[in-house]
Structure formats: C-alpha cells, structure tokens
Amino acid sequence: MGEVSAGKKRGGEKGKPAAKKLSTRVDMTPVVDLAFLLLTFFMLATTFIKPQVMELILPEKNVEDKSQPKVNEKKVLNIILSGGNKIYWFVGLTAPQVNETDYTSTGIRKVLQEQNELIEKMVVLIKPDENSTYENLVDILDELEITGMTRFALVDYTNEDKAIMAPFATPGANVQPAGGQS
C-alpha cells in the first residue's frame, strides 16, 4: 500500500492516466472548522449547573384544630430576622435578653449550636420582620439545615415581639454589644 502514502500525488510508475491516480483523500480542514464552530456554540449554550432547590414544607392551613401546638417558652429560641442583615435572638418570652448576631458561621451558627446544647428539645422560631429579605430567610433555613435543627417553625413577627424588640427599633440606637453569651 505504499502508493497511497501522502507524499505520492503524481501518477505511478505504470503510466496510467494521472486523473485516475488522484488521491482519494479529501481535505478535512473545513470540516474540522465546522465541527469546532458547532462545538463552541453548544459549549457556550450549555448550562451544566442545574438549579438547586431547597425543600420546604409548611403546615396545612385548613385543618380543624386551628390552634398551634403549645411549647414551653423556656425551650424556645426566637430568631428575629431584621433589616440590614441583622439577626436578634432571645430565649423565652418573659423579659428575655436580646442579643444581636449575623449570618456568618461564627454568628448565628454558633448561637444555634450553643443553645442547642444548653436547651433540651429546643424549638426554633423564625420571625422575619418586614425589613428582612428573601435572602435572609434562605440563609437562616440553610443554617438550620447545616446545624441539623429539625424542630423549627416560620412564624409571624407579632406585637409581643415588637415590644421585646422596641429598644432596637431604630437601627444603631441603644444596641447592646453582641456575643459574649454562654
């Protein structure tokens, strides 16, 4: 098969017409161009990262018994999501000490872990106020997921909470230093 090597384009030794001896090879370069053009297009059009989702289950609304389950207030960790990416948290409802924290791993995550050790069967109540954003909600749900909290509820920011939060109503005014709680 030496005759078909790339170097031999002219007719062979036997004197056959040159036209019949033309190489059967086709120049593939334009095909390569085309292939890579298409390749580039599809590569750019592809989104490999599929959207992730966070599952959320709310309690049924149309149940007979409208009252929400009662819990001992001493076992309740209240988390108020406030504007400006601030979190205020307190345990119980009677004259609680309100603390401020943030969404970092040394902030609310530490609070959750510490309080979970202190309080047996802790219930977390998330109360986003009207200044909080969707991102705050997703962040706090994510932190609960990371710390493995399963007993939590998304509840309204009530007037009682407003009364507790009154000293913090104006941002920056009369804010207690955060942290230092054991």
Place this chain on the structure above:
Amino acid sequence: MRKKTHSSPLVDMTPMVDLGFLLVTFFMMTTQFNPSDLVPVSVPKATSEIKMPESNNTVLLISPEGNVYFRMSEVKNMKNLAKNLNNKYMLGLTDEEIAKFASLTGIGIPFGNLKQFLGLSETDIKNVSQPGIPKEIGQNELFNWLIYSRITNPDARVVIKADRKTPYPAIKRVMDTLQEASIVRFSLITDVKSKT
C-alpha cells in the same frame, strides 16, 4: 534515493473531525435551552444539594419588587392552563391567543387584561412590562392560578424563584397563598454555595 525529510506537510484531519463531532454530539445531547426569565433575578445561595426536577414544574418567579410571574414547564401544560382559565373566567381567548399564551416564558397579568395583552404583537408583548399577578387579600388571583395549575397538571411541583433582595412580606404573601391552596410542599431555587 528519496530524502526522508521530504514528507508532506498535510496532516490527516480525519481523527480530528471524529473528535470534533463526538464532542458536538455530546454537547448537543446535554444542552437544554432554558427559557430566559421574564425579569432577571439573582437567587440566594444555599448549601442544599437537591437538584431541581427538569419537568413538571410550576415556577413562581418573584421579582425584587415582589411582583409574581407564573410559568409551567411544559408548553402542553401552559396550553391546557390557558384553556381552563379561559373556560372558567370567560376570557374569550381565541386559539391563536392561547397558543401565544403557551409560548410565553412567564405571565404576570391580571385576568382582566389578559385578552388585551395577548392581542398585542410578539414584539409588543416582549416590551410591555407586566405588573405581576395580583396576590393581595380580596383580589388574590395567584390563588386561582395555583388551583388551575393543579387541575391542569396534578403532578406539577411548585418552585419559587425569588430574587435575594425581595422583601419578606411579598414572599410571605406568596407562601400564605400556597398554604391556602393546600400546596404545602414546595421548593425554593437556590444557587450553589460550598459549606464553610
């Protein structure tokens, strides 16, 4: 004697073509053209690793201003939804308008203006800024959208795609509506974040 260095500078391109088309085929198979969103939203990040199902979705797109836009993932479902709504609310949509409805990537128009909106030309429909589906108490059309999406496709899963800056009260209104419609299991679309 021929010189050995006198070989042709042409390279055989065939294997490269093979490779090229293999990759083209791969990318063609894996590509899915996601419908672009009606309003650009940047979803919040979370560590959740659950993948969003590819089909049977009902997507509630919530803009940073809190406007809600509605979309079902299959054209067939969108079409049936339009037919159902048309029958129920006497919207008087023609087949052509129903087809137009089904081709949209999101709808945020009150029922009252739907026919007028679908009567516009394709370019006008793109340029018109849709006000979002009314969700206020007393005029909660989102509730009806959800009910009829359930009737249209009982397997559809509701997915909320909201912007990270959306104020919470708007989200709460949507969640309350979902609860009223007895849709208590739903998903929130998030972006990937590594665990820190």
